[in-house]
Amino acid sequence: MLMNGLHIVAELCDCHCPPSLLRRADVLCGLCRTVCSVPGLTPLGELFHQFTAPDGKNAGATGAVILAESHLAVHTWPEINAVTVDLYVCNFTQDNRAIACSVYDRIAAAFAPRRVRRREIGRELPFAPEPSSGTSG
Amino acid sequence: MLMNGLHIVAELCDCHCPPSLLRRADVLCGLCRTVCSVPGLTPLGELFHQFTAPDGKNAGATGAVILAESHLAVHTWPEINAVTVDLYVCNFTQDNRAIACSVYDRIAAAFAPRRVRRREIGRELPFAPEPSSGTSG
Numbered sequence: 234m235l236m237n238g239l240h241i242v243a244e245l246c247d248c249h250c251p252p253s254l255l256r257r258a259d260v261l262c263g264l265c266r267t268v269c270s271v272p273g274l275t276p277l278g279e280l281f282h283q284f285t286a287p288d289g290k291n292a293g294a295t296g297a298v299i300l301a302e303s304h305l306a307v308h309t310w311p312e313i314n315a316v317t318v319d320l321y322v323c324n325f326t327q328d329n330r331a332i333a334c335s336v337y338d339r340i341a342a343a344f345a346p347r348r349v350r351r352r353e354i355g356r357e358l359p360f361a362p363e364p365s366s367g368t369s370g
Numbered sequence: 371m372l373m374n375g376l377h378i379v380a381e382l383c384d385c386h387c388p389p390s391l392l393r394r395a396d397v398l399c400g401l402c403r404t405v406c407s408v409p410g411l412t413p414l415g416e417l418f419h420q421f422t423a424p425d426g427k428n429a430g431a432t433g434a435v436i437l438a439e440s441h442l443a444v445h446t447w448p449e450i451n452a453v454t455v456d457l458y459v460c461n462f463t464q465d466n467r468a469i470a471c472s473v474y475d476r477i478a479a480a481f482a483p484r485r486v487r488r489r490e491i492g493r494e495l496p497f498a499p500e501p502s503s504g505t506s507g
Contacts, residue, residue, distance in 0.1 A: 319458070
């Protein structure tokens, strides 16, 4: 196996953070930029979008930080105080589990959710043959 | 449940596509832009990065298309002819399973992989309480 990766997939519900973190793309982007500015991650760029309600108010945000080690993507739903987080960190030969968990914990804490569903997905390349593997192409 | 989402997580190995699709960010971006330009998806922006080898040659690419319905993220490893794909499509009330599967199939076919590991992750919000759900905050 040449490349190992850990992808943390999370849904955060009943978030009690300041509303601006759910509603404003610039505030969300600031959080994502901050948590990705740590040794072991290499941010290459970021792209965030502001959703606007019919009355002109900020209505949620979505975006991603592209990393040399893959990406962080966050989508907010202020209507239901919910957020989804994807943090996918990989590298040749290096085990990034500790850094992925640490960065995810910082993001999740910022949203102050009362309920969290957090799943971990291993993303090895090449992956080991297994009975459930499909073929294509 | 107010929001349902389907996230397709895939690793593609032994890709036999034209090398430019693995090596050049502009070519990869073109593919991603094309597959996301379908009814049911709303691209909001895209960000791709070109990796360069010490000899100046294109050495792989990474990037994402931000969608109103969440995101598409693709990372290539031309050294091992491998790619990872994330396609996460969600919406209030609407079932996006068919469109997610269709768009994923087009991306995967373009890389012509000989081996594929493809997983589907349901991302409902608010999620149903379950024994394995954690709490935080």
